[in-house]
Amino acid sequence: MKLSPFVLFLRLSCIALILSACSSGQSAIQATPTPLPEDPGLTELTYTVDQGVIERVIEETARVVPVQSSTLSFGREGVVSKIHVAIGDTVTSGQLLAELKQDEVNEELRKASDDLDAANVAYTNAAKLNGKLIESKRKAVTNAREALNLLLPGGDNDVIQAAQKKLDEKQRDVRTTDEDTATATDDAVYAITTTTNALIDTQFSYSKAYWNLDWVNRYGTDPENPYIFVNGKYIPNVLNAEGRYNYEKAFLSATDALRSAEKAVQAAQRAVQRAKEDRQIKIDDATTAFEKARRERDKLLAGSDNTDLRDARTTLEIAEAELASAMADTLSSEKKTVDAAKRAFDKAQKAVADGQLIATQAGTIASMAIFEGNSVSAFAPSIEVADPSNVEFSASLSADNMKLLSEGQDVEVRPVTRPDLVLPAVIRRLPAPYGQNGGVLGDPDQTTRFTVIDNKNFALVAGDTVAKVTIILERHENALWLPPEAIRTFGERTFVILRDADQERRVTVVTGIKSDQKVEILKGLRLGDVVVGQ
Incomplete structure (x- = not known):
């Protein structure tokens, strides 16, 4: 019987599929599996309970500023005509520093x-x-x-x-x-x-x-x-x-x-x-x-x-x-007539004085926000005069931190360029209402000031010297501690996973001082215990 080309094609296709399946089955049986490496992300980190000093501290960045400074501003708006000083110049009290165009008022x-x-x-x-x-x-x-x-x-x-x-x-x-x-x-x-x-x-x-x-x-x-x-x-x-x-x-x-x-x-x-x-x-x-x-x-x-x-x-x-x-x-x-003329004279005299910046203290020009030819508004800060011979550190602290501090409290200052150098200092001023020497509520200056007791021959330059100020709030010696990564919480419970030989179990702990690197363990663990990290 003669088969049609279409039927013959179908029979050949079926035979080819059967032979392919048999070949795959033999390969699957004979192949040797390749071992896969263990996933590093699945490896559990462990931490050992250590013993040492733990501190609760406040650290802030501070900059050297003059203790005494005054910011001067013009009493009226106008165009700056002449600036008689430059940043860094030494001035005396009563010295003319700058003036507006005065032709009309003169x-x-x-x-x-x-x-x-x-x-x-x-x-x-x-x-x-x-x-x-x-x-x-x-x-x-x-x-x-x-x-x-x-x-x-x-x-x-x-x-x-x-x-x-x-x-x-x-x-x-x-x-x-x-x-x-x-x-x-x-x-x-x-x-x-x-x-x-x-x-x-x-x-x-x-x-x-x-x-x-x-x-x-x-x-x-x-x-x-x-x-x-x-x-x-x-x-x-x-x-x-x-x-x-x-x-x-x-x-x-x-x-x-x-x-x-x-x-x-x-x-x-x-x-x-x-x-x-x-x-x-x-x-x-x-x-x-x-x-x-x-x-x-x-x-x-x-x-x-x-x-x-x-x-x-x-x-x-x-x-x-x-x-x-x-x-x-x-x-x-x-x-x-005399009274009216006197009032007009006083008004004109005030207009001239309002167009001048006169130093109210001796010192050095610390900053300048004006230049000749620019327009200024009345009472806008223009020139700052400071005494560079008497400086201190200034930092902006949060209200929560300032509540924990008091004036006269000891601090440590470490210049950024000399982190190995520790300068003893005290808090001289906390802004109101946190201190007695910080002026009144609403004072624009809300900085905390630190007086260095001994600069150890390190030059403190206003505006240039930056340092880390460390304030120790609490310190415990010989304290047991773990890194924060080893501590777990669930609801109000604080616990760790304690590894003992090949077994692991949850242990409730009581913590004390906490910092970015250490958490004090007051109860629940012993020195040398091994804890599984999160």
Whole structure:
């Protein structure tokens, strides 16, 4: 029977598949397996319980900064015209460091100065002219009075002369009373100033005594010398009973002094009021007596119809009225002009001063944020002046760390360039509210400052020297410890996997001090125990 090509192809394909399967089976039986290496990631790390020193420390990076420095800024905005110093220059207190373009404000100051000079000259001239006018009117009154006396019946005597003399006396009394009472009032007002100043001084003393006693009650140490240096370290200067009594006595004395000062101010204020009332009463009495004497004299003079006498009376009255008018001129207009010119001058002078940077302390230019030709804003920090001869380390610590520290605490400083060198130091200042020497809450400077006790001839350069500051919070000798990788936790349980021969079991442990490299084992393990890592 003849097969078709398609059937013949199918039969040949089946035979080929059967032979291939048989060949594969023989190969699988005869092949030798290749051994695979053990996976390193599956190897368990083990740790041995060791014994030694373990510490809980705070480590921060610190930089050398000056102890005393001041940051200066312009009091107004403008364009920097001239910088007279460079970074590193030595300056003295009061030295001009830089200034803004001052052409416009200098012109305003010159004009204000000229206006003030002119106003002062005008006031002086007006005062001189008024003085001359008063003197002239006084002479006119005197001449008119003498002329009238000559015309009165009896000449220099009789009733009219006596009345005139009395009138002169009363007029002098008015002037004398005015001057004397004005002086008494001024003295009373000045007494308020002196008693107020004394009250301010007393308030300051009271505040100091109050806070000193508050310090003593809070901390038990001397507020003026909280720490003393004993046996190479600072310890609290605790007050004894006598010391505490002295601060309590000082506070009571300050309280009594404050009350007395307040009463003195009140008494001075009452004295001013009485002086003003007394002045008005005495002036009124003197004026009333003067007017009465005038009426008595006028009655005598009015008893004659003589034309010359009548003219002489009229002339005297006019002269007296002009004298009174001249004496009443207080030059108020000229004074207002002087006051306005003085205010304009002070404003222009302040504008010039606001455009200058003046060193407030001697030192070295530590930093500069301006250059000639650039625009600056008012009160933007521009130049920092520092004293490079007195430096310390500065670091920014977290609030959680600062809560654990105190001023006067010992620290170790290791310069980055000399990690083998350990410089002993103490914490000089913690920012408020963590320390007493850190200013007030909200102070922009929130750094912690460290004073080096012995620099061991290592140069500390402000802005350049960087170091690691180590603060030991707790230290245990001969402590058992393991690396953190050997400790396990589940929920609130802390445990390790202890390997004993070929067996492993979980062991609960109690831990103590923890650091990045070590964890103290207080309970649960012994020296030399082997623990399986995580």
